[in-house]
Amino acid sequence: MPPATLPAPPPPDHLFGDWDGFRSRLAKEGITYTLNYTTETAGVVAGGLRRGATYADQKGLSIDMDWQTLAGVDGFKTHAIFVSRYGANVSRSFVGDTVIQAQEIYGAGFGQFAKLVWLYGEESLLNDRLKIYFGRFAHGADYAASPLYCSFMTLTICGHPRALTANQGFEDWPLSETGAEIKVRPFDRFYISAGAFQSQPFPTDAESYTQGGYNGFSWTFKGTTGVSVPVEFGYEPLIGSAQMPGHYKIGFNYDSTDYRDNFFDVNNMPLALTGLPGKRDGGRTLFWATADQQVYQNGPYSDDGLYLMAAYAHNDSNTTFFNNFIWAGLIDRGIVPGRPLDQLGFGFTYYDVSPRLTQTERLQADLGVPLAGGARGIQTHGMVYELNYQIHAYQGVLIQPELEYFDRPGGAGNVPNAFLVGLKTNVDF
Numbered sequence: 001m002p003p004a005t006l007p008a009p010p011p012p013d014h015l016f017g018d019w020d021g022f023r024s025r026l027a028k029e030g031i032t033y034t035l036n037y038t039t040e041t042a043g044v045v046a047g048g049l050r051r052g053a054t055y056a057d058q059k060g061l062s063i064d065m066d067w068q069t070l071a072g073v074d075g076f077k078t079h080a081i082f083v084s085r086y087g088a089n090v091s092r093s094f095v096g097d098t099v100i101q102a103q104e105i106y107g108a109g110f111g112q113f114a115k116l117v118w119l120y121g122e123e124s125l126l127n128d129r130l131k132i133y134f135g136r137f138a139h140g141a142d143y144a145a146s147p148l149y150c151s152f153m154t155l156t157i158c159g160h161p162r163a164l165t166a167n168q169g170f171e172d173w174p175l176s177e178t179g180a181e182i183k184v185r186p187f188d189r190f191y192i193s194a195g196a197f198q199s200q201p202f203p204t205d206a207e208s209y210t211q212g213g214y215n216g217f218s219w220t221f222k223g224t225t226g227v228s229v230p231v232e233f234g235y236e237p238l239i240g241s242a243q244m245p246g247h248y249k250i251g252f253n254y255d256s257t258d259y260r261d262n263f264f265d266v267n268n269m270p271l272a273l274t275g276l277p278g279k280r281d282g283g284r285t286l287f288w289a290t291a292d293q294q295v296y297q298n299g300p301y302s303d304d305g306l307y308l309m310a311a312y313a314h315n316d317s318n319t320t321f322f323n324n325f326i327w328a329g330l331i332d333r334g335i336v337p338g339r340p341l342d343q344l345g346f347g348f349t350y351y352d353v354s355p356r357l358t359q360t361e362r363l364q365a366d367l368g369v370p371l372a373g374g375a376r377g378i379q380t381h382g383m384v385y386e387l388n389y390q391i392h393a394y395q396g397v398l399i400q401p402e403l404e405y406f407d408r409p410g411g412a413g414n415v416p417n418a419f420l421v422g423l424k425t426n427v428d429f
Contacts, residue, residue, distance in 0.1 A: 015395060017395065030068070033062060034062045035061050037057065038058045039424065040104070040422065042402065042404065042421070042422035044094040046419040048094050054103070056087025057105070060083045061082045062080065062082075063080045075123055076123050078119070079121075083173075095406055096410060100154060100155055101154065104150070114216070118173075120134060132183075133180065133183070134179070135178070138175055138179075139164075139172065140165065153400070153422060159172055161312075161313040162322070162349075166322060168199060168200070168225075168255070169255030180195060190233075190234065191233075195229065198224045207223060226256035228255040229254050229256075232250070232251030234247065235247075235248040244294035252285060259284055260319060261280075262319060262360055263359050265278055266279045273367075281318050289312045300334070310328045311325075311326070323353060327350075329386075332345075342389070344390075345387070348384075350381070350383050351411070357379065375412060376412055376415055379412050382407060384404065384407070385404065386404050387402075397426070398424075400425070400426070401422075403419075405418070
């Protein structure tokens with residue numbers, strides 16, 4: 001058994017180090033930044049629609065400013081993030097899956113030349129027991145979140161359970177909306193968060209200005225359909241003499257927007273039979289529970305070891321695609337002797353589809369008309385597996401070979417299961 005008092009891990013490293021002292025000088029003035037380049041390449045080698053591969057990348061810049069150091073404003077910080085994206089989607093083109101992406105970095109208003117993702121303020125009060133966030137950001141900045149999730153390349157858990165971020169009303173990177181959040185920590189290991197955000201449809205070619213827009217700096221309230229209110233309770237224990245960290249969260253989100261029903265039309269008849277739009281259902285609720293826990297330490301640093309993780313999400317499936325969503329996985333850092341900064345990851349995803357949507361598709365299939373949403377078959381459930389190994393190749397450089405398996409792509413049974421090989425790289429400058 002490793003000793004109970006392992007040293008803390010080294011600080012994040014960068015390809016160009018301290019930029020000849022530039023990074024340290026800025027930090028002393030209250031400004032820190034991260035300049036990052038991520039690539040994700042994946043290819044179908046068996047099954048799916050056909051063999052083939054695609055590439056996607058993201059360039060990102062984050063700037064954090066401590067205004068207490070800069071200007072004496074007690075407890076106040078600001079956070080800004082910019083991204084640029086490029087590439088293509090292997091899931092749609094070769095796997096035949098429009099539900100889960102093999103490359104998480106592809107989606108959400110793709111083809112961005114330059115986009116302001118988030119710009120928000122953070123005020124800390126009462127010795128950090130009370131924090132207030134406000135500005136342009138999203139639920140994904142805090143709710144149902146974990147820094148461990150984007151160790152995975154599939155858009156199942158990075159950066160949140162997919163059943164949440166697939167819906168208007170629970171936005172994530174690189175989308176944003178105007179909102180505010182308050183986070184209270186009455187005890188050291190417990191917190192309660194609640195927020196309020198505008199709810200807008202996802203951007204489209206016809207209306208590209210919503211949720212921050214495809215590109216640029218769109219902060220409009222045009223197109224707002226309601227208010228979205230998340231609430232989360234968290235417990236963050238340190239287990240055993242080794243003080244192994246854990247994070248346990250439970251929460252829900254209510255969006256006041258009226259959404260179209262998956263089965264009933266405006267006259268409460270099956271919309272597959274009438275061809276009329278779905279009726280408007282008032283509001284929508286999402287629920288989640290997530291957990292991660294270090295259970296063993298096996299390397300020279302305190303964060304080396306085995307982490308077990310799980311996530312569950314349930315949607316008000318009258319108006320959403322997903323019904324239940326289950327994810328489970330593990331990460332083992334330092335599993336290879338002499339490689340304390342490498343890690344092994346494995347994740348499994350199961351989801352089932354809204355029963356009302358499945359009913360509609362069955363009727364459409366019987367009538368011989370196209371299925372809702374362009375589905376390739378009647379959608380009921382699907383599974384995704386991912387195995388990866390992250391290699392710390394050089395300072396600031398991570399290389400991650402990937403194996404992915406899509407069981408029932410798109411939640412339907414008429415596309416062959418797909419086996420993919422991929423490579424994710426991450427460079428911090």
